[in-house]
Amino acid sequence: MNWVRRHIRPEQIRELSLFMLIIVAVLVFGSLIDGYYSFRTFNRIASSVAIITVVAVGQTLVVLTRNIDLSVGSIAGFTAYFVGTLIANHNGINPVLAVVISIALGAAMGVVNGVIVAWGRVPAVVVTLGTLAIYRGVLVDLSGAKTVTTDSLPQWLVDLPRLNVVPIGDLDIRALFVIALVIVVIFQFGTSYLSFARRFYAVGSNPEAAQLIGLPMKRIVFVAFVACGALAGLAGFMILARFGNITVEAGRGLELSVVAAVVVGGVNVFGGSGRVTGAMLGAIMIGILEQSLFRLGISEFWRDALLGLLILLAVASDAVILQRLNQLWARTELKRLETPASTSNEPERSRS
Amino acid sequence: MSALSGLKRWETLLLVVLLAVVALNGIESKYYWGVGNFVNLFQLSIEKSIVALMMTFVIIGADIDLSVASVMGLAACVMAWTFQQGAPLPLAILLALGSGVLAGLNNAFWIAYVGLPSLAVTLAGLIGYRGVARILVEDRAIGGFPEWFNTLGQQALIGPLTLSIVIFVLLFGFFAILLHASAFGRLVYVVGSNIQAARYSGVRVGLVKTAMFVGSAAVAALAGILYAARLGSVRGDTADGFELDIITTVLLGGVSIFGGKGNLVGVGLSLLLILNLRNGMGLADITGNTQNYVIGGLLILSVLIPNLYQEIQNRWKGRKQ
Numbered sequence: 320m321n322w323v324r325r326h327i328r329p330e331q332i333r334e335l336s337l338f339m340l341i342i343v344a345v346l347v348f349g350s351l352i353d354g355y356y357s358f359r360t361f362n363r364i365a366s367s368v369a370i371i372t373v374v375a376v377g378q379t380l381v382v383l384t385r386n387i388d389l390s391v392g393s394i395a396g397f398t399a400y401f402v403g404t405l406i407a408n409h410n411g412i413n414p415v416l417a418v419v420i421s422i423a424l425g426a427a428m429g430v431v432n433g434v435i436v437a438w439g440r441v442p443a444v445v446v447t448l449g450t451l452a453i454y455r456g457v458l459v460d461l462s463g464a465k466t467v468t469t470d471s472l473p474q475w476l477v478d479l480p481r482l483n484v485v486p487i488g489d490l491d492i493r494a495l496f497v498i499a500l501v502i503v504v505i506f507q508f509g510t511s512y513l514s515f516a517r518r519f520y521a522v523g524s525n526p527e528a529a530q531l532i533g534l535p536m537k538r539i540v541f542v543a544f545v546a547c548g549a550l551a552g553l554a555g556f557m558i559l560a561r562f563g564n565i566t567v568e569a570g571r572g573l574e575l576s577v578v579a580a581v582v583v584g585g586v587n588v589f590g591g592s593g594r595v596t597g598a599m600l601g602a603i604m605i606g607i608l609e610q611s612l613f614r615l616g617i618s619e620f621w622r623d624a625l626l627g628l629l630i631l632l633a634v635a636s637d638a639v640i641l642q643r644l645n646q647l648w649a650r651t652e653l654k655r656l657e658t659p660a661s662t663s664n665e666p667e668r669s670r671s
Numbered sequence: 672m673s674a675l676s677g678l679k680r681w682e683t684l685l686l687v688v689l690l691a692v693v694a695l696n697g698i699e700s701k702y703y704w705g706v707g708n709f710v711n712l713f714q715l716s717i718e719k720s721i722v723a724l725m726m727t728f729v730i731i732g733a734d735i736d737l738s739v740a741s742v743m744g745l746a747a748c749v750m751a752w753t754f755q756q757g758a759p760l761p762l763a764i765l766l767a768l769g770s771g772v773l774a775g776l777n778n779a780f781w782i783a784y785v786g787l788p789s790l791a792v793t794l795a796g797l798i799g800y801r802g803v804a805r806i807l808v809e810d811r812a813i814g815g816f817p818e819w820f821n822t823l824g825q826q827a828l829i830g831p832l833t834l835s836i837v838i839f840v841l842l843f844g845f846f847a848i849l850l851h852a853s854a855f856g857r858l859v860y861v862v863g864s865n866i867q868a869a870r871y872s873g874v875r876v877g878l879v880k881t882a883m884f885v886g887s888a889a890v891a892a893l894a895g896i897l898y899a900a901r902l903g904s905v906r907g908d909t910a911d912g913f914e915l916d917i918i919t920t921v922l923l924g925g926v927s928i929f930g931g932k933g934n935l936v937g938v939g940l941s942l943l944l945i946l947n948l949r950n951g952m953g954l955a956d957i958t959g960n961t962q963n964y965v966i967g968g969l970l971i972l973s974v975l976i977p978n979l980y981q982e983i984q985n986r987w988k989g990r991k992q
Contacts, residue, residue, distance in 0.1 A: 387790070441974040442928050444735065444790060445918075449971040452915055456964025575798050588791045620805045620907075627799020634791045635781060 329644035330594065333585045337600045341607065348611040358490055366480060368606035369499035370557050374573065375580040375598040376506050377550030380543040382581055383519040385526070385590030386436060386443035388544065389574050391551040393454035394428045396570030398555025400458055403467035403565045410473045418556055425552015426545050428454060433544030437537040451574070459567045469563030479560045495557050502550065507595040519543060524591025579626050580605045583633040681925040681977065685940040692944060696951040703954060710831045712950040717835040718743065718894040719913055720942050723920040724846045725890040727938050729883050730921050733863040733930025734789040736887045738778060738796030740913035741804070743895030746771045748804035750896055751813035751905035760817055764896055771892020774800055775885035783880035805907040814904030824900025835897045847935045859883065864931025919966050920945055923973040
């Protein structure tokens with residue numbers, strides 16, 4: 320038992336149990352749906368997971384600082400529609416430029432959220448509930464009820480979601496999924512090793528202490544919101560690529576799936592703990608639920624009820640079980656520190 | 672002292688803005704001054720107004736209830752579904768109210784006794800209760816309620832006033848007494864301004880919070896039923912997104928999102944202001960969509976302006992010293 324405690328952290332146990340839950344879910348759906356274990360199913364789930372994951376990574380940063388961003392669905396929809404219109408009007412536009420514009424547009428909306436939260440000292444729920452309505456409203460007004468259609472888009476964009484980056488036999492690893500993986504890897508390493516990114520944890524786990532040691536609190540919260548907006552913008556581009564036909568309703572309700580993914584993935588709503596990989600596992604869980612219930616037909620209507628239940632259970636188990644585990648671990652750590660002989664060859668571990 | 676005068680100043684500001692909006696509306700449209708338009712103005716979002724009253728308690732108690740709109744939808748769907756299954760409508764209405772109380776008890780359990788943040792619990796509720804409503808109704812629209820039910824929802828009951836408006840007025844009076852002239856009301860303020868102090872003084876914080884959340888959900892359920900009566904039919908997305916208006920109304924009324932501050936007079940004024948704004952924009956042919964994001968802007972400003980004001984005041988004081 321002591322060995323377990325020294326080598327595995329409570330957060331890892333949590334991610335492991337979520338992983339088990341995902342496997343159980345796949346087995347259950349596999350027994351209910353004919354032909355569930357196919358590459359088609361995998362691809363459909365993967366494209367849905369990819370979009371949720373990218374936004375969930377940004378949301379993780381915001382939640383780490385004890386805030387929340389409810390406007391991500393509107394940001395993604397806004398970006399998808401406007402970049403879609405732009406590309407439809409200028410078919411020759413450079414793909415890289417299109418992606419950069421998407422990210423910049425999202426980041427700009429994140430700047431608005433971040434400034435009001437950090438310097439205006441308005442709670443994030445209030446700000447982002449407001450901008451959720453504002454961004455969507457501006458989009459509907461400016462669009463004049465027109466839609467972006469697939470045939471107005473250039474061929475490279477239409478082909479992008481089916482672009483097979485790493486063919487392994489019949490299994491496709493498609494472009495959108497690769498984008499999501501790259502984002503997860505970058506941010507997982509960033510939040511683990513970059514000193515600036517570690518500050519997100521510091522601000523969220525103990526704001527008073529962070530203030531006392533002189534961390535620029537406002538700037539850190541601001542950066543989290545801008546990053547979240549930028550990633551939502553990127554997700555907007557992915558939505559455009561995946562669906563092709565974009566109405567002003569694009570991305571509506573995405574924030575609910577994303578917040579669910581983050582919370583189910585073990586990012587603590589009290590801030591200060593949680594990992595990007597956890598958020599990805601959460602997104603996979605949500606993606607499997609959404610796509611598989613859709614396949615079950617009639618039970619499509621069960622999706623939201625299950626999602627709500629899942630969030631509640633995740634938050635509750637974090638608060639009750641994880642707290643106990645953390646206490647248990649802290650006690651072991653304490654014992655270890657009291658016997659100095661065994662500490663000498665232990666490397667310093669960063670807590671998350 | 673400064674907090675009190677600050678509150679007074681906020682309500683004065685609301686009153687001035689309200690009068691300005693009323694005057695503008697009056698100049699803008701000749702249809703504005705008419706009993707018909709005034710009743711209409713109230714009637715069009717009377718359900719949101721009713722829910723905002725109880726939301727005031729929740730926010731003064733330093734919590735938030737994001738699930739109210741979903742509870743409205745849930746109650747409407749429970750009523751429509753049980754009615755469709757052949758139950759008499761009064762029984763269906765009772766069951767719908769019961770479903771609201773259950774939803775409130777569920778919120779309260781996790782928040783008051785497990786100690787989870789109300790934001791997370793009621794966000795789960797926002798998704799989950801809406802989900803249950805969708806399971807019941809799926810993608811149908813259920814209508815065909817008895818004549819008396821639709822009449823109650825749509826026709827005037829006393830003079831030009833409809834049942835919903837009468838209920839709103841009664842509830843406003845009741846809640847004003849409850850919040851400002853009863854022991855329970857004081858407890859809500861105590862819990863909202865300093866929960867630790869409240870605990871150490873022997874206040875049963877869990878019970879106060881339970882009352883807040885069960886009350887909030889029960890009132891939301893009632894509002895959902897009234898909404899169904901006014902529309903005459905129920906769908907899975909009934910009352911979707913109403914939480915924006917409701918929370919905006921309460922915060923614009925000078926209730927502090929950090930808890931412990933605010934009163935029903937302010938909320939009443941902000942209700943009138945928002946109703947008149949929407950009505951005025953409607954008369955000026957501004958679409959519902961534009962109205963929505965004006966409300967979103969108001970939501971942010973209603974917290975931002977007092978914060979900035981305080982900031983400026985602090986700097987000014989600092990300079991004087």
